[in-house]
Amino acid sequence: MENDEDKDLEASISRKTLIMPKLPSALTVEEKRFLLAVERGDLPNVRRMLQKAHRKKTNLDINCVDSFGRGAMTIAIDQENLEMVELLIIMGVDTKDSLLHAINVEFVEAVELLLEHEELIHKEGELYSWQKVDINTAMFMPDLTPLILAAHRNNYEILKLLLDRGATVPLPHDVKCGCDECIMKSEQDSLRHSLSRLNEYKALASPSLIALSSSDPLLTAFQLSWELRGLAFAEPESKSEYMDLRQQCQQFAVDLLQQTRSSQELAIILNHDPDNPPYQEGEHMKLARLELAIQYKQKKFVAHPNIQQLLAALWYEGVPGFRRKKAKDKIMIIVRVAVLFPFYCMLYMLAPETKIGKLMRKPFMKFLVHASSYLFFLLLLILVSLRADDLLLEHFGSESMKAYVKDKYDKQRGNPPTILEYAVLLYVVGFIFEETQEIFVEGMQSYLRNLWNFIDFTRNVLYSGVIVLRVVSYLQQQAEIEKDPATAYIHREEWDAFDPQLIAEGLFAAANIFSALKLVHLFSINPHLGPLQISLGRMVIDIVKFFFIYTLVLFAFACGLNQLLWYFSDLEKKKCYHLPNGEPDFDGAPDACMKWRRFAK
Structure with missing residues (x-):
């Protein structure tokens, strides 16, 4: 039984025998002396040995490798001996992947020399020297090109050499690409296919490569950062690597911004728009590049002190020195704008070119007016909910007014909107117009990207539903009252559960909640409430x-x-x-x- 088991084991092992790579043979004494002379930089002895090998007076293999797999060319590059590298090239030593090794150790002179040699020996349609190396003994992955490896090392000089000679980085396919090439590579070796994509993005994220190859480095850094963010979620196995590359792109954009030396340079960068003429000093700042940074979620770029200083200067342009004023003076300015905002709005609409009209265009004043108007709208909602107009007539009105209010309470069906409800209606129409204009100007995609717009949209939909239901209920109840006047005095407890007026009141309460929630958005300007x-x-x-x-x-x-x-x-x-x-x-x-x-x- 044991003999049978041993035979079965041997048979299974023989069937599963691995094909081992062809390993280098042991070095002769002459080959050891040759590699030692190369390592020591002994040019005369190396030249003499190579000449003997060419005349076949010795058994020296000029392409031999030591126990670490290093050939003469690799050793010379490690020693940064340019004369030795030149001698070995002249004497016909195979370069193999020496170019990649020189790039890896950032030996610029050797890279330039090996590139010139490669251009001389390479023939159109054939593989390059580094592509002919056996994959089992190669030091580098077969997908690594000289440009990709140089980008990994972020070596500006080597990248410049390669780009001047026409080298390019292949654009990686989309992670969800279903082309024949991607399917074939994924079926052959899924790990290699994934690593190949990662290596390509490592190269594309190189700051030196972006600076040398892109006409708009900031835009390239923003777009690549956003693309890497998507890849991090699409390939969770490599999420940490992709997120590190994303941080690298963001830091590159910040480093570029750090080079600005004046407000004028900073304004030119932030207002750059390839579709419009260049920004000129004194023009209105559109901050197109800053909006792009916000769109691509470049937090480090937006939070940079240079940008924050410029934004603060623009924000308080209408009220210079506001931050340096005393607390009492700040409160007085805010209260004055909050109380007089209807006057400011009317003046801006009637005479926009006056001093006060121009002041209303400043960001800080626009914010104060907008916040005051919205707070007044919330006050109207509170007054409508409390029926403040009826309470006012009931307590301070004449006898006829009190009788009118009493009859109104008794006759709850078919009542027209009050003055306060008409004021709320005017605000709602303004909100709908504002949201429609924002969608038209910024586009639907940009509109949906801001989550606060969902709250505004929901609020407007609810108020629109309230308006429609109130109109329907008014018409329906008026028709019923004309047929039977007694139906005007039916108590609310006896109304139908799905009466349009009851549903409208429920929607109005829900819309009020969304309206009050928008206050949180206004608090984001505060340095304490914003992070909260x-x-x-x-x-x-x-x-x-x-x-x-x-x-x-x-x-x-x-x-x-x-x-x-x-x-x-x-x-x-x-x-x-x-x-x-x-x-x-x-x-x-x-x-x-x-x-x-x-x-x-």
Whole structure:
């Protein structure tokens, strides 16, 4: 039996014998002396040995390698001996992947020399020297080209040499690409295919390569950073590598910004737009490049002190020195704008070219006016909810006004909108116009990217539903009152559950919640409440995730418990309600079985 098992084992081993790569043979004494002379930089002895080898007066293999797989060319490059490298090339030593090795150790002179040699010996349609190396003994992956490796090392001089000779980095295919080439490579070796894409993006993210090859380095860094963010989620196995490359691109953009030496240079960079004429000093700043950075979520770039200083100068342009004023003076300015904002708005619409009209165009003043207007809108909502106009007439009106209010309370159906409700309607129309204009100017994609727009859109939809339902309810109730005047005095408790006016009031309450939620967005300007808003947002997201998992577990537990109860209920029924002969016996069931039956129900 043991002999049979040994035979089977030997047979299985023979079937699974691996094809080992062809390893270099042991060095002769002459070859050891040759490599030692190369390592020591002994040019005369190396030249003499190579000449003897060419005359075949010795058994020296000029392409021999030591136990570490290093040939004479590799050793000379490690020693940074340019004369030795030149001698070896002249004497016909195979360069193999020496160019890649020279790039890897950043030996610029040797790279230039090997490039010139490669241009002389390379023939169109054939492989390059570094591509002919056996993949089993090669030091570098077959997908690594000289330009990709130089980009990995971020060596500006070597990259310049390669780009001047026409070298390019192949654009990687999309991670979801389904072309024949990608499918074939993925089926042959999925790991190699993934590493090849990672190596290409490592090269593309090189700051030196971006600076040398891109006409708009900032835009390239933004776009590549955003693309790497998508790759990090598409390939979670390499997420850390892609996120590191993304941070590298973001840091490159910040480093470029760090080179600005004046506000004029900074303004030219931030207002650069390839589709429009260059920015001239004194023009209105559109900050196109800054908007692009926000769109691509370049947090480090936007938070840079240079940009923040420029934004602060633009923000307080209408009120110079506002940050240096005393707290009392700041409060007085804010209160004055908040109280007089209707006057400022009317003046801007009627005389925009006046001093105050031009002041309204400044960012800080626009924010104060907008915030004051929105706070006034919330005050209107509170007054509408409290029926403030009716309370005012009831307490301070004449007898006829009080009688009108009493009749209005008795006749709750078919009442027209109040003055305050008309004011809210005017605001809602303005909100809808504002959101429509924003979609038209910025585009739907940019509009949907801002999550606060979802709140505004929901608020506007709810208010629109309130308006439609109020109109429908008014027309419907007026028609019913004309047929039977007594229907005007039906109490709310007796109304139909789906009366349009009741539904409209529910939607109005929901819309008020979304309106009040927009206050959080206004608080983001505060240095203390702004970060708190971000923390609260992340906390809410975590709570939603936990609630989803909790609901899922609770549902699974409920389903399992229900199945368990049915199972034991069936067993108890068979045990309690059947006689030994299999016939049912409901009358003779014991008390315990009856209790279980009630529990199961």
